[in-house]
Amino acid sequence: MVRLTTSDGIAELTLAQPATSNALDEDMVHALEQAFEAIDRDRNLRVVVLTGDGDTFSSGAPRELLLRLTRGDVRPSDILLPRLLLGCAVPVVAAMSGHATGGGFALGLAADIVLLAEECRYGFTFMNLGFTPGMGTTRLCEHVLSPAVAHELLYTGELRRGREFSRSGINHVLPRAEVVPKALDIAARIASKPRLAIEALKRTLSLTRRQAFEASITSESFMHQITLGTAGAARRIQDDYVE
Numbered sequence: 001m002v003r004l005t006t007s008d009g010i011a012e013l014t015l016a017q018p019a020t021s022n023a024l025d026e027d028m029v030h031a032l033e034q035a036f037e038a039i040d041r042d043r044n045l046r047v048v049v050l051t052g053d054g055d056t057f058s059s060g061a062p063r064e065l066l067l068r069l070t071r072g073d074v075r076p077s078d079i080l081l082p083r084l085l086l087g088c089a090v091p092v093v094a095a096m097s098g099h100a101t102g103g104g105f106a107l108g109l110a111a112d113i114v115l116l117a118e119e120c121r122y123g124f125t126f127m128n129l130g131f132t133p134g135m136g137t138t139r140l141c142e143h144v145l146s147p148a149v150a151h152e153l154l155y156t157g158e159l160r161r162g163r164e165f166s167r168s169g170i171n172h173v174l175p176r177a178e179v180v181p182k183a184l185d186i187a188a189r190i191a192s193k194p195r196l197a198i199e200a201l202k203r204t205l206s207l208t209r210r211q212a213f214e215a216s217i218t219s220e221s222f223m224h225q226i227t228l229g230t231a232g233a234a235r236r237i238q239d240d241y242v243e
Contacts, residue, residue, distance in 0.1 A: 001031035003053075004038065009046040009191035010184070011039050018054025023062040024103050029081060036084045046198050047190040048092045049183050050085070050111060057096040057120075058104025063241040066129065069224075070234040080217070082110035082136050086210045089199050091190055095183035097176050101125050101159065106135040109144045110213075112206065115183050116162035117176035128157035129241065130233035132223035139212040145169050 003014040013035050015022035022028070039045055052058055061069075068074045081103070085092045094111035102125045108114060116122060124141070126133040133154055141150040149168045153160070166173045174182055190198065227233060 001028050002035050004035045006042065006045060008188070009044060009195075010187045011042070011045045011048045012184075013039070013048055013050050015050075015052040015058055018052075018056070020062065021056040021059035021099075022052045022054065022104065023059050024081060024107065025062050025065055032081065032084060036088055040089045043195060045090060046193065046195050047090050047187045048088060049095055049180075049187050050092055050108070051095045051180055051183070052098050052100075055098050056104070057098040057100040058107060059099075060102030060104040060106070060125070063237060066237045066241070067234065070131075070228050070230075070237065072229065080135070081107050082140060082213055085110040085112075086206055086213055089202065090195070091198065091202055093183045093187050093190075095180045096120070096122070097179035099159075103135050103137075106133075106137040106140065109141055110136070110209075112202070113171050113183075113186060114144055115172045115174065115179050116165055116170055117179050118161065118163040118173055119176050120162050121159040122162060122165065123157065123159035124154050125157050125159070127155065128236070130230065130236035131227040132220065134220050134224060136213040136216045136220070138220060139216040140209060143209050143212065 001017055003016040005012045015028065017023070017028060039048055065074065085107070091112040093113045093115070094108040095115050096108045097117045097120070099120045100108050100122050105122050105124060124133055124137060138154065141154070145165070145168045162173050172182055
């Protein structure tokens with residue numbers, strides 16, 4: 001599900017299920033939880049580089065999980081993946097060198113430093129499927145993208161090429177082949193610093209985003225109670241979900 005390698009203070013954490021477009025199913029979520037627990041325990045690590053195998057960084061929640069949400073089998077508040085990145089003791093660099101949609105894009109934007117590929121497509125597809133955004137997206141995206149751009153993407157469900165984000169607050173937008181090397185270069189510079197200082201700075205710089213994420217869970221859960229249980233949402237998920 002995921003691949004974790006470490007070297008010179010850098011943890012490279014890769015979503016390694018390209019056949020499913022690195023969908024965030026329950027097995028993937030569990031694997032990510034275990035990986036971040038291991039990272040936090042390893043005092044030799046100073047930074048994480050998060051990547052995805054294949055053409056897609058992550059397509060977000062798979063159809064079956066979304067349908068379970070509409071039936072009430074899983075509570076939306078259980079989907080708290082961004083908390084892993086926000087609460088990680090060291091900075092996370094998201095190298096999204098593939099497409100990222102819905103919860104996959106939300107996951108990447110929870111990182112401390114974000115890189116996109118010019119050629120790939122990114123966006124929030126929640127509303128296309130008939131329900132409101134989750135995973136803290138309503139607040140977290142405003143801390144990376146400008147609020148105006150974030151709100152437009154949330155409302156419309158539009159997917160945009162990475163190059164269109166070059167002036168929207170993303171750290172780096174590069175040709176696809178350059179995304180991971182640039183992320184590793186940034187990580188190497190971070191890893192040269194003392195772990196104690198890195199931890200202290202991470203706690204301080206992430207505080208506003210952590211608070212925003214926790215505050216958003218209540219309002220997003222309320223919106224989900226209204227929108228996810230509708231027949232229209234279930235029908236859209238069944239018919240319009242793109243693998």
